[in-house]
Amino acid sequence: MSTSCVYPLDTRRAFELAAEAGYDGVEVMVTQHRATQDAPTLLALSAEFGLDILSIHAPVLTRTAFVWGRDHREKLRRSAALAAAVGASTVVVHPPFRWQRRYAKAFVDLVAELSEEHGLEVAVENMACFSSRGLTVQPFAFGYDPASLDCAALTLDFSHAALAGEDSLEIATRFGSRLRHVHLCDGTAPSPRGAFLDEHLLPGAGDQPVAEVLELLRTTEWSGSIVAEVHLPSSGGDALRLDQLRASLAFAKRAFASTAERPKESPDAGDHPYRLA
Template sequence: MIRIGMSSTCVYPLGLEDSFRLAKQAGFDGVEIMVTRDEATQDAAALTALSERYSLPIFSIHAPVLLLTHFVWGRDPRVKLERSAELAGLVGASTVVVHPPFRWQAGYAEDFLDIVRELGAGTGLQIAVENMFPWKIGGRGVKAYSPGWDPTVMDCAAVTLDFSHCALSGQDSLAMATALGERLRHVHLCDGTGSLDEGRVFDEHLLPGRGTEPVAEVLRNLAAVNWDGTIVAEVNTRTARTEPERLALLTETLTFARDHTREL
């Protein structure tokens, strides 16, 4: 069966150990660690200890690519990616998730695909480039990413498909998964509507089945071809007022994944 993991971002703003504890309680097979300003997310020994304490393997490391992690491991995005790969190797993860560069990261953006290919070949890890979405400022399109936000047209060996980002970009996630073929190695399980609120687009990360993306169809198709990649829940549970409510949201997400990845 396809392994189903949970991203540490699912329990934000709770701490790192809470992510392991709740993932274990919900029944996930493993975890993905988003590298943040929390030093424990950068520490192989601390992560390994938590992995062993909760008997949950670390499937993947998400490189620090958010604006809030701008100063984690310095300012050089190449160093951030290389250190993420080093961390993945130390904790036994097989995948590093990375976003395409911002256009203003000029040197890194120009060399990004070469860096990804070289790092994957040199480490044996899957450096899985995540699909993003177009930006709009003042109603006008802005080229925020370089070489772009759509990895289907990039020369990279591994891709992470994020359903919420598909919704924001107006892409059909089923068509994207089909187009990627064997390059699809990692899935961020969530959903989205691409909705607007006062002209702003929100990256919703809804629970699967609560948005408009064909999440169930994509999962069933992956199961039908005995796909050997990893699915990791990356859902927003910040509406939960209590721990039982948050756990119920996580359990619902896992149940959805299990129901649609059962062997046919």
């Protein structure tokens, strides 16, 4: 689970929910909340709740436009430094937008530099383009698919794949061994005249082959991190949030169960080489 899953709730509550739901660790998205930017605070929460910080998500969203300044090169540098300080093995980052020319020019080299400098994986995430009434808008400098980039680590997000009209199993196959990080969720393809929503549904609630991708990872003894990144309901309170977080966790454990039979009433898959956040 990541702090972005419970946004705008505070960071402490994210750790509390993750621990109560039974996760191995958390992914921290850097936001305006100062706690998400501060290594000592995050380490204290990690120790208090017994959860590893598995990954740091760089501040790349519209609502984080002014976090750590406007230079996205510096944002990525600080994200990598924060990850190293809290013991996270991965930084998740979106590819540059087309209008971020200086950032785009430096991006691939910067990803490699930071990976080597801090001994971690900077995993570039798949995104989406948008089409409506025959018009396609491609906002990313290198396109929405990072497979063509000379980057050693990539992130697969099922909701982004759905929004792009892509098949996640094909993406996972295309990424191959460079797939090192998964944002566990689901989504549906947008209708020609429908709204473009980055849905982040519970896994199994959309039309992406989520279980098939996890099965592919299981058969290859994959050892990355699976992060539940689902939109939780704004109403219904923590009981409903916990139910949905636990459902996402159970989905992943069923998919990674080593037996052919995976009964829904017994989601525990035992020891696993991947990590769940």
